[in-house]
Amino acid sequence: MARTGFSITRLPGFGAIAIATFLMLYIPILTLVVFSFNAQASMSQWGGFSLQWYEAAYNNRQVRDVSIRSLWLAVVASGIATAVATLAALGTTRTSRFPGQTMIYALINQPLMVPEIVTGVALLIFFAAIKVQTGYTGMGYLVAAHTAFCIPFAYLPIKARLETMDLTLERAAADLYATSFQAFRHITLPLLMPGILAGFMLGFVISLDTVVITEFVKSAGQDTLPTYMLGQLRRQVTPEMNAIATLFLLLSLCAVTVFFLLSRKRA
Amino acid sequence: MPDASAPPAGNDATAHSVSSPEGEIEIGRLSKVFGAGATAFRALDGVSLAIRRGEFFTLLGPSGCGKTTLLRLIAGFEQPSSGTLRIGGQEVAGLGPNRRPVNTVFQNYALFPHMSVADNIGFGLRMLGRRRAEVQSATAEMLRLVRMEELADRRPGEISGGQQQRVALARALAPRPRVLLLDEPLSALDLKLRKEMQSELKRLQAETGITFVFVTHDQEEALTMSDRIAVMNAGRILQTGSPEEIYNHPADRFVADFIGDTNFLEVELLEVAAAGARIRLPGGAALPANLPAGPAPAAGSCVTVVIRPEHARLADADGALAGTVERSVFFGTDTHVHLRLDDGSSFTLRRQNSAAAGPAPDPGSRVGIALAEGALQLLRN
Numbered sequence: 001m002a003r004t005g006f007s008i009t010r011l012p013g014f015g016a017i018a019i020a021t022f023l024m025l026y027i028p029i030l031t032l033v034v035f036s037f038n039a040q041a042s043m044s045q046w047g048g049f050s051l052q053w054y055e056a057a058y059n060n061r062q063v064r065d066v067s068i069r070s071l072w073l074a075v076v077a078s079g080i081a082t083a084v085a086t087l088a089a090l091g092t093t094r095t096s097r098f099p100g101q102t103m104i105y106a107l108i109n110q111p112l113m114v115p116e117i118v119t120g121v122a123l124l125i126f127f128a129a130i131k132v133q134t135g136y137t138g139m140g141y142l143v144a145a146h147t148a149f150c151i152p153f154a155y156l157p158i159k160a161r162l163e164t165m166d167l168t169l170e171r172a173a174a175d176l177y178a179t180s181f182q183a184f185r186h187i188t189l190p191l192l193m194p195g196i197l198a199g200f201m202l203g204f205v206i207s208l209d210t211v212v213i214t215e216f217v218k219s220a221g222q223d224t225l226p227t228y229m230l231g232q233l234r235r236q237v238t239p240e241m242n243a244i245a246t247l248f249l250l251l252s253l254c255a256v257t258v259f260f261l262l263s264r265k266r267a
Numbered sequence: 268m269p270d271a272s273a274p275p276a277g278n279d280a281t282a283h284s285v286s287s288p289e290g291e292i293e294i295g296r297l298s299k300v301f302g303a304g305a306t307a308f309r310a311l312d313g314v315s316l317a318i319r320r321g322e323f324f325t326l327l328g329p330s331g332c333g334k335t336t337l338l339r340l341i342a343g344f345e346q347p348s349s350g351t352l353r354i355g356g357q358e359v360a361g362l363g364p365n366r367r368p369v370n371t372v373f374q375n376y377a378l379f380p381h382m383s384v385a386d387n388i389g390f391g392l393r394m395l396g397r398r399r400a401e402v403q404s405a406t407a408e409m410l411r412l413v414r415m416e417e418l419a420d421r422r423p424g425e426i427s428g429g430q431q432q433r434v435a436l437a438r439a440l441a442p443r444p445r446v447l448l449l450d451e452p453l454s455a456l457d458l459k460l461r462k463e464m465q466s467e468l469k470r471l472q473a474e475t476g477i478t479f480v481f482v483t484h485d486q487e488e489a490l491t492m493s494d495r496i497a498v499m500n501a502g503r504i505l506q507t508g509s510p511e512e513i514y515n516h517p518a519d520r521f522v523a524d525f526i527g528d529t530n531f532l533e534v535e536l537l538e539v540a541a542a543g544a545r546i547r548l549p550g551g552a553a554l555p556a557n558l559p560a561g562p563a564p565a566a567g568s569c570v571t572v573v574i575r576p577e578h579a580r581l582a583d584a585d586g587a588l589a590g591t592v593e594r595s596v597f598f599g600t601d602t603h604v605h606l607r608l609d610d611g612s613s614f615t616l617r618r619q620n621s622a623a624a625g626p627a628p629d630p631g632s633r634v635g636i637a638l639a640e641g642a643l644q645l646l647r648n
Contacts, residue, residue, distance in 0.1 A: 171373075171377070172371070172379070173390070173394075174343075174365045175342060175344075175365070175369075175370055175439075176370065176390050176391035176439075177365045177391055177442065178390075178394045179365060187379060191380070
């Protein structure tokens, strides 16, 4: 028998486990999507195809409000986070090594390491103090919290792109009489753009998706789509929630696809 | 080309006329140390050099000899640790690359991938704030000069390596710099294209009259293209001179060894005069030898002479040297005959192959070696 060495694909049961894993991952989501088209108000009995739950969701004023708030928050927070992350990436890749550089990486990536619930509680207490002092209860708290949370996700693709960029291009620009700002404006920024857009899309999805931090930070009447869905599910479950979740899923998939295409794009 | 289009870069036409034609670039005791303390590396060690206006000057040496560091110091990508550096009569130490009247052709070309060929070529002039019409006409002229008119709208990723090379040259020449720096620009090309680009570079230099400073580790490239060559090793310049001087009269063992094939012989120095020296070969024959530049060694001492293989020929038993043939290697136009001299040292001579030359000598046969007049070059100790 010709054995060329250890191969994981030839282990008994490998295929079966792989298929089972994929089924576990996607059957619940598929079920959710299928029942969003159910003509009955049941989550377990199929009563024929219908778009009534999509219609109900569309006509639900609250759903529209929280969706717009979620999108607005995601765009604003991810936009600020991307700008900050771009500067951070430039500062950590376009300078000579400095003492404490590893520390800076750790600080930038803090939200990746600190449990979300801890950040949520910390922000709740911290913002409560500020609210008492200033009386301000606007969206600023959510924007700040989401921005901080999105920065590392925006930072990683931007930094990855900067690191693969040919440094001699910036040198060539300087050689051809460009000032540092002109070199950045005409060479670095255009070449970095796919990374910046990818960072923005990733931050956008993360912000859209965040439940824990939003739940702790939001004031009354500041529900986002995920916290609204959570609140609704506590009361009563109708396929309207399936329809909302399906649309939400579609939006996320689009954003992730854009991110993926941008990350693959070569310089 | 009107002189007004020369890049301002911390300089102007006044300084141009004041500076001596001797020194377009004047380098005085220039050093560059990387790192500090125990890990410090002296990449450039007190180099002094004057590059003349309009010449094709080559920095030649093995990798790590400091030639690229010197080029980067001239371009402004690095700042010197000590010493002076003047371009067109003006001290440029402390000025960034965008404030110096020099442009670089990079080893990997470093073309801007998101711009068309034409936009790449016009970049320098745009950064200098030239008017659109002027940028366009200069770009068109450069495209014509490097014969790339048809590909003006392509991106760098859509053209071949040789074409990218031409665009890199055009981009660096478009602002009409005082000096063009070339960092091993031909090393990525295959042999045929390299030969083509060598004559192309010579043509461009003749047509533009710009001073070229060319860095290479390829001695043949240096010999065929340069007006003058500086041979570098370990952060120092060992010898500067025309290709003929460097090849025929190497002053240093490293220079002789790095450029071309060489025989080294230990000989006795009999006498030293202004015109030359007399030495005694191992076989006993006394012959004249050329002195190297600088202080001459004392008579009576043991010195090294260099003999190029093509300056020696097979003779009958009465040559200046005698030895035994070890083997002959056929190279087409010539044959290299490897010999063992009577004192035990090895010697190679090159024999032109022609219809009249006859067969190469058999291994083991005893032969004499005659040396051409002026073939012996004494080395500095």
